[in-house]
Amino acid sequence: MARVFKMDASSITDDVQQQDIEAWDSLAHLNLILELESEFDVSFEPEEIGIMTSMTAIEQQTLFHLGGKD
């Protein structure tokens, strides 16, 4: 996330939401999803992508997919 938003990693806390970060526009959101998909080798459904607008939601959905793989 820090890489996508060009932010210091330490400033990204669990309660970060899309509206808090100026750089988190639709393009950045896309880049974030693409990074996650390639980093964790997962594929999110459009409905999930729509709700992944906070750190918590991102963690949840990613873990959900990783869990499904095992």
Place this chain on the structure above:
Amino acid sequence: MSFYIIRNYTVEHLFGDNHDYSHYNSFNPNERDLSSYDAVVNFMMPPLSGSYKERVQGMKASIQTLNLMISEVKSRLILFTMPYIGAFHTIEDTRLQQLVSTYNDTCYQAATIPNVFCIDFAVFTQRIPSDSLVDWKHFYMSQIALNPKYSAIFKDWFDLQMSAILAKRKKCIILDLDNTLWGGVIGEDGLDGIDLGGGYPGNVYYDAQKLLLSAYENGVILAICSKNNEADAMDAIERHPNMVLRDRHFAIKRINWENKAENVQSIAASLNIGLDSLVFIDDNPSERALVKSFVPEVTVPDFPEKPYLIPVFINSVLENEFTLYQLTEEDKKKTDQYRQNAVRDEFKSSYTDYNQYLIELKMILEVSKANKLDIPRVAQLTQKTNQFNLTSKRYSESDIKNFIDEGNLVLIAKVKDRFGEYGLTGVCIVKINGNEAEIDTLLMSCRVIGREVENEYICQVLAYLKRLGIRSAYSQYIKTKKNAMVKDFYLKSGFSVQRETEQDTAYVLVLDNYDVDHKDIIEVVWKDEEQD
């Protein structure tokens, strides 16, 4: 580096966020200062969705945008060709396919403009299974045309293309054969007669080839542009025991009797590289001058006069023009890729005003009857000339002397141009019988043919016969292994076929109806016509 990227789909994941992106399928040259970017990059995909009609319109819009860009962008412009993918992975319709071809041809042709570079996207997409090129989820969610899982390899590949473009490193070395890759003239001297390997001067050519081989192994593209019969040249390339470079090392070959400027252009087009990526190596100063004046973008180094300086020369060309940077596996594969592209694509070679070039050569054809001093050279030419020789009859000095004594015509041609004199290079022996004439021998040295001289020569001979009151001229073509290039020479010169067999063809021309087709390219001088 920062680019302005013109696109019709979402491509940010491919190029990253250091760049500015156009609106979809939109280019306005006045909207921003294009010269402030390192390059303008055009990356368009064929329409991937919509009705058939909408997709055709989408393609047409992309072609228009492309043309506008080519005419308006004066700074560096990089054009990606389009892959042949369509809605739902197939291009099901020839009309759409044609539009993609049109688009790509426009890119290739534009790449001959100095500021325009073309990247063949097919080289990238062909490595990817076609059903995974598009990820439909991302396509319908975010208008992403190229599957994001290929972004990383795309970035690497694109960087490689850019470093090749920006380094301005030459890509291809175009080589002559005779007296360049080997000593002597293959069409005349034959496989056993050329100098290659062994002692001097053969060792010079052998070493030069070794240098070129290592350049090839480092990703330099080798090409041949030679005036020869292709079969003779290929025979030497494949069969000469000391040939270092074989057929497989050459990405492209233009072995023919066409004008070299056009051949060079067609090489660039087929390889899909800019003319400024080419280095042209030829021992003949007039060929070098031709290429210099018609394709000035091509680098044409002076060729050494002494054979022993050739390896040093080749080495310095490789060092100066092909400065090596860190080589990747990809780079080494490049020659093979280019080779495939060349085989795959058919290109129109652009037209150059060859006549104007010929006029500027200031060629002078001097025709005269052979005198005693000419006899040894005439006999020698009948024995040595293989390619431009209609009947290939071999004569001794006394044969020639007898011809003259018996009242037959031995008309010789001497040729010069602004680069120098070629001396006695043409022989025509005509047997006169009342008001009929039989052309027994017609030959020219391969040093001068291919520049209209041969046509002017036969015209002059025929006009002379007509002045003598001859009414019909007979001639003959006898097939040999090496004279295929003159098979239709008499036909093209206005003769009609009288009879034809596998081995020879007899021709006739009624001179009453014959008019000299003088083209004003070559100055003709008749010498001592009334003497002797």
